[in-house]
Amino acid sequence: MDNFAEMRNLLRIVLVGFCWLVSTQVNAQSLSDSTEVSEIVVFTTRGINASGARYHIDGCRYLKNGQIHIDERIALQRGLLPCSVCLPERTSDLPYLREKKVVKKKEVFRKCGFKTASGAKCEREALADSRYCELHKTRSKKKKR
Numbered sequence: 001m002d003n004f005a006e007m008r009n010l011l012r013i014v015l016v017g018f019c020w021l022v023s024t025q026v027n028a029q030s031l032s033d034s035t036e037v038s039e040i041v042v043f044t045t046r047g048i049n050a051s052g053a054r055y056h057i058d059g060c061r062y063l064k065n066g067q068i069h070i071d072e073r074i075a076l077q078r079g080l081l082p083c084s085v086c087l088p089e090r091t092s093d094l095p096y097l098r099e100k101k102v103v104k105k106k107e108v109f110r111k112c113g114f115k116t117a118s119g120a121k122c123e124r125e126a127l128a129d130s131r132y133c134e135l136h137k138t139r140s141k142k143k144k145r
Contacts, residue, residue, distance in 0.1 A: 053080060060086035112136055 055075040056063040060083055112122035112133035124133035132139050 054083045055080045056083045057086040062086070114139055 109125040113131040114122040114136040
């Protein structure tokens, strides 16, 4: 019986030591996490119109009957901007929230308008001030029949 009691006491000591070790790691982890957090933002439910690109506070004059309730985090993830009427303090953040989309135009050139007797079109690039390419530019001087 003495052997069993000693084993139980040893198990308690090991268990207490393990719990103490784990609790210090958890405390250290939570301490380091709390130093990294600079600001806690509380998000609230906002309303959006079905066709709108902005989110509003309840009671905003731009929020119509067909409002959809949405969390502010989700509204920002969807790319919705804050209303400048009901959220005037957020308008200073608008330039940072907007992402300018630069759509590059396709670089295309106008083809030469010359057709051969068989009906095939010329594939060369037309001159800037003409319908025809360098090879067929004399065609622009001829009158159409």
